[in-house]
Amino acid sequence: MATGTDQVVGLGLVAVSLIIFTYYTAWVILLPFIDSQHVIHKYFLPRAYAVAIPLAAGLMLLLFVGLFITYVMLKNQKVTKKVQ
Amino acid sequence: MTKLAQWLWGLALLGSTWAALTTGALGLELPSSCREVLWPLPAYLLVSAGCYALGTVGYRVATFHDCEDAARELQSQIQEARADLARRGMRF
Helix, strand or coil, rough: CCCHHHHHHHHHHHHHHHHHHHHHHHHHHHHHHHHCCCCHHCHHHHHHCHHHHHHHHHHHHHHHHHHHHHHHHHHHHHHHHHHC | HHHHHHHHHHHHHHHHHHHHCCCCCCCCCCCCHHHHCCCCCHHHHHHHHHHHHHHHHHHHHHHCCCHHHHHHHHHHHHHHHHHHHCCCCCCC
C-alpha cells in the first residue's frame, strides 16, 4: 500500500470526486422531481448554472493548458537562441 | 470499422436522440420534470465522466504498492555510483 502523503492525496481526490458527483447528481437528476416548495431547493443554485459552471470550468482548463504550452514553447525557443 | 468511427457513430446517435427529444421535434409530450432532467444531460455525463476519472486516479494513487526497501536500496546505489564517478573525475 502507498504511504503518507500519497494515501492522503489519493483519498482526498476520491472524496472530492464523490462530493462533486453526489451534489451534481442531486442537482440535475433529483431536484426536478422534488416539489418546488421543499426547503432543499434553498441549497441549490438556479438550474441554468448546472450547465454554465462546468462549461466555464472547462474553458478555464483549456485556457490554462494553452497558456502552459505557450510558456513551455517560449522557454524552449529562448534556450535554443541562447545556445546559438 | 475503426474504434474512432464506432465512438463517433455512437456519439452521433446519442446526440441526435437527445437533440430530437429536447427540441420536441418528435412531437412527444414529455412531462415537464422529464424535460428538466433531459436538457442538461450532456453536461451531466461529461461531469460524471470527469468525476469517475478523478476518483479512479485518486484511488489508484492511494492503493499503489510501494516497495520501500527496494527504493532505499536504489537510492543508496545511486549515491554510491555518484561518489564513484565523481572520484573518477566526472562533474555533475
